[in-house]
Amino acid sequence: MTSLDAIAGTAAPGTLYGIGVGPGDVRYLTLRAAGLVRTVDVVAFFAKRGRQGNARGIVTPLMGTARQELRLEYPVTDEIPAEHPDYQSQMIRFYREASASLTALLESGKSVGLLAEGDPFFYGSFMHMWRRLAETFPVEVVPGVTGMSGCWTRANLPITWGDDTLAVLPGTLAEDQLVERLRNTDAAVIMKVGRHLGKVRRAVEAAGLLSRAVYVERGTMPGERIAPLAECGDPAGAYFAMVLIAGRGRQL
Numbered sequence: 001m002t003s004l005d006a007i008a009g010t011a012a013p014g015t016l017y018g019i020g021v022g023p024g025d026v027r028y029l030t031l032r033a034a035g036l037v038r039t040v041d042v043v044a045f046f047a048k049r050g051r052q053g054n055a056r057g058i059v060t061p062l063m064g065t066a067r068q069e070l071r072l073e074y075p076v077t078d079e080i081p082a083e084h085p086d087y088q089s090q091m092i093r094f095y096r097e098a099s100a101s102l103t104a105l106l107e108s109g110k111s112v113g114l115l116a117e118g119d120p121f122f123y124g125s126f127m128h129m130w131r132r133l134a135e136t137f138p139v140e141v142v143p144g145v146t147g148m149s150g151c152w153t154r155a156n157l158p159i160t161w162g163d164d165t166l167a168v169l170p171g172t173l174a175e176d177q178l179v180e181r182l183r184n185t186d187a188a189v190i191m192k193v194g195r196h197l198g199k200v201r202r203a204v205e206a207a208g209l210l211s212r213a214v215y216v217e218r219g220t221m222p223g224e225r226i227a228p229l230a231e232c233g234d235p236a237g238a239y240f241a242m243v244l245i246a247g248r249g250r251q252l
Contacts (some may be wrong), residue, residue: 007034023156024221151219164247187247
């Protein structure tokens with residue numbers, strides 16, 4: 001066993017690991033996460049239809065040959081609104097079937113590492129598996145560098161100072177809700193921008209924060225783009241995009 005493996009530890013049989021793989025650059029994985037990716041019996045990951053899966057792509061340099069993998073393919077992502085009954089029914093069925101697939105592996109005694117972009121407990125699909133399986137099987141959650149942390153670091157943007165409050169807002173909120181919440185915080189991260197970029201930009205401008213807002217697309221990943229939000233006139237952004245508004249509190 002190498003010194004890295006000794007520090008990171010190995011996987012236990014019949015255990016589910018929620019592995020936070022960070023914002024995009026494989027070098028931002030923790031030692032524990034990297035060690036588990038290399039030692040679990042099965043590497044599981046979520047993916048959009050026709051895509052590799054972003055979390056799976058991140059760990060490619062750590063994957064050896066002949067590894068057993070479990071691809072969990074979403075039936076729908078952003079094609080229809082999340083509040084639509086069809087979206088909810090399809091996703092409930094999908095998560096039920098995914099948990100059944102994981103159950104079969106765990107009952108056979110295999111260790112399973114379910115990859116999660118960023119941190120598993122922060123807007124992660126892993127949480128739906130955790131809720132269904134944690135009372136039946138041993139589960140270990142391995143925290144990861146969040147996407148927003150990776151993005152504000154790449155943008156060279158200290159996000160909070162002193163007593164600043166930070167709001168993390170999904171771009172899926174209604175425009176008036178975004179405006180209200182932006183007006184009542186010192187700093188903000190707007191996640192899930194994607195096709196909501198135009199709405200998010202209008203809300204930020206209405207809250208009087210456009211001059212401070214930074215758009216980050218695919219932060220820490222190939223194709224990274226960082227620009228003032230004021231210069232983003234597109235009606236939609238990339239799936240992996242967010243808007244950052246730094247606080248301006250006590251700076252000593």
